[in-house]
Amino acid sequence: MVKDVVKEGLTDQTTRLPKSKLLLLFLGLQIALFLSFIDSTSVSTILPIVGADLNATSSITWAGTAFLVANTSFQVITSRLSDCFGRKIVLLGSLFLFTLGDLLAGFATNKVWLYCARAVAGIGGGGINSLSMIIMSDVVTLRERGQYQSLLGIGIALGSGVGPFLGAILAERVRWSWAFWIIAPLTALTMVLIQFTVPLKPVSGDFKEKLRSMDWIGSVLSLTMTVTILVPLSGGGSTFAWNSPIAIALFVVGGLAITGFILVETYVAKSPLFPGRLLSNRNVCLLLLQTWLVGIVYYGGIYFVPLYLQNVKGDSPILSAALLLPLVLGQVLTTTISGFAVKWTNRTWPSFVVGFILWTAGQGAQLCFEKETTNGVIIGCLILQGFGIGSTIQSTLVLAQASGPSSDRAVVTGVRNFARTSGGAIGLAIGNSILQNIFLTSLPDTLSMEVREQLGQNFDTIKLLDETSASQVRDAYMAGIRKVFIFFVPVVALCLLMCIFIKDIPLDVPPAPVLPMKIEAETIPQIVE
CATH class of the missing domain: 1.20.1250.20 (MFS general substrate transporter like domains)
Structure with a gap:
């Protein structure tokens, strides 16, 4: 054996x-x-x-x-x-x-x-x-x-x-x-x-051997680059200014950590966190980039739609959560259908292409959101987006896993999840920056500088304003939210465009047999996917 x-x-x-x-x-x-x-x-x-x-x-x-x-x-x-x-x-x-x-x-x-x-x-x-x-x-x-x-x-x-x-x-x-x-x-x-x-399938090697096999230098550099890039992106413009010494220093350290990570993973690590061979795999690279873009819009929708419902339409937190349910229910339905379709057809590409078409349509329809938009229109747009999201999220993961060797299954999954959540963090940072800049510049001139600053820090300050001023503030907030929604549309459309260059792979076709050398002919291990 x-x-x-x-x-x-x-x-x-x-x-x-x-x-x-x-x-x-x-x-x-x-x-x-x-x-x-x-x-x-x-x-x-x-x-x-x-x-x-x-x-x-x-x-x-x-x-x-x-x-x-x-x-x-x-x-x-x-x-x-x-x-x-x-x-x-x-x-x-x-x-x-x-x-x-x-x-x-x-x-x-x-x-x-x-x-x-x-x-x-x-x-x-x-x-x-x-x-x-x-x-x-x-x-x-x-x-x-x-x-x-x-x-x-x-x-x-x-x-x-x-x-x-x-x-x-x-x-x-x-x-x-x-x-x-x-x-x-x-x-x-x-x-x-x-x-x-x-x-519990035992992993070969004793504890010390396992410790030595870990890519500890790459792990430290990975943590360093992620934290030093995401922290200033998340806090820039709110917790500290973009041009502040702390923001600049974190970005510089993050850039150096990224460079060091690439060098270590390529030339030093025996069991790298991110094997360099993945970079030569077109499908994996495209799917990871696509997943990063998906994260920008996916997490942005979860965050900015409730802000629109609460701060523009004046809905309560519970009602805004209820209005998000169509997005979730649509996602549940097509996630289930997509999974069985992949099994029946032995293909993933049609599932996520249809998904990105629906998602792009739903994201574009969201541009019709206004201060007076009815709940029916909002629900219709969110259902359409949910249909698209459900058809793409898991089918793209399956294709990424299928595009590489089984030994890379864990690392491909981890890097793919990293791409999605890091995309989400960057998407939220960009969206917040767009929202705050447009919102503050669109506020009515009748408001004092003190009130403007208070609104930028805490939107609940709107409760202290008269009805006319409050309505103008909501209009300004709607202008900012609209720009964020506009930003999301080409991002999803780019994901759809990238599908053209992603190769579909049958899931259960065995690899071409490799003829053994004479010495190995009697004992050939069978690798089961």
């Missing part, structure tokens, strides 16, 4: 499970993703309340930024850790950090405590997001992967839809801490389910 070892000395963790065990495993992974996305989206509706309670109104957005930066930073690292130490132990560790971070956040008594706790939860959330998809790709065939990955996408979509609702209700009816505390026991129960359902 020949040991199943893949490139770079990593053990192939492919496992096949009976249907009953596979369904239990699928349930555990879907619950983990559901809780992760509830946690990341519920914060959006409770930040004003938390900021007021902790005297941190001016900086409370860092509760979301800390989570997103930590989540993004550890996506690739946890993927490579799972190659060296095994999927199960890394996933359980991620769930533990996620639980710990939420418990600490609920007990926070000051802003620094809260931001640090959200960063801990973000590290765990990043591991959950990557490992859930990697483990699912380990236990099903490539052709079935589209179906099961798409069904995992249902957990992501439902978590994104339930999160804002849950946060708003708990913050208004009980206390904001419960938005964090309620996640912790549910995650602990999920850990028990994961312990008994995720197969």
Whole structure:
């Protein structure tokens, strides 16, 4: 019997499970993703309340930024850790950090405590997001992967839809801490389910050997470049000026870290976080770039549509969360259909091409949003976008995994998730910059400079204005939001255009046989995808 070892000395963790065990495993992974996305989206509706309670109104957005930066930073690292130490132990560790971070956040008594706790939860959330998809790709065939990955996408979509609702209700009816505390026991129960359902396939080598195999220099450089680039992008223009010494210094350090990371991954690392061979794979490169662009619009929609509903139309947080449900329901429907279509047709390309066509149409239709737009029109546009998102998110991941060797499955998944969340962080930074600049320059001249500054820091200042001035302020905010929506349209259209250059690959066609040398003819290992 020949040991199943893949490139770079990593053990192939492919496992096949009976249907009953596979369904239990699928349930555990879907619950983990559901809780992760509830946690990341519920914060959006409770930040004003938390900021007021902790005297941190001016900086409370860092509760979301800390989570997103930590989540993004550890996506690739946890993927490579799972190659060296095994999927199960890394996933359980991620769930533990996620639980710990939420418990600490609920007990926070000051802003620094809260931001640090959200960063801990973000590290765990990043591991959950990557490992859930990697483990699912380990236990099903490539052709079935589209179906099961798409069904995992249902957990992501439902978590994104339930999160804002849950946060708003708990913050208004009980206390904001419960938005964090309620996640912790549910995650602990999920850990028990994961312990008994995720197969434990031993990874060759002792502990010291595994430690030596990790790309620690690349990991440090990866963390450094992610944090030093995303922090100034997220805080620039609000927490500190773009031309401030701290922003410039962080960008410079980030640029140096990127250069160092590329050099280490290319010439030094034995088991690199990002193997250089992926850069020579056209499909993988295009899909990663496309996913980065998707992140810009996907996270931007989740963030800016509620701002439009609350600050322009004057809807409550709970109503704005309700109006986001069509986006989620549309995504759930086409995610399911897309998964089965990929399995039946053995192709992924038609699914995400149709998805990007629908998404581009829905994003373009969003330009009709005005201060007086009816809820029916808003719901119609969001449903169309949801149809498009659901058809693209998971099918592109399956094609990226299929485009490279099975040994790169974990790293491709981790880098793909990194691309999406880093795109989201950059998209939010660009969108916020556009919104604030247009909003402040469009405010009526009748407002004093003091009121203008207060509105820039806290939009709730509008409640102190008379009806005429308040209406003019909402018009100015609508002008800023419209420019953000305009920015999103060509980004999605570019994703659609890139599909032309992405090669479709049949999912279950075996590779061409390679004739063995005479000496090897008697013992040829079989590699099962």
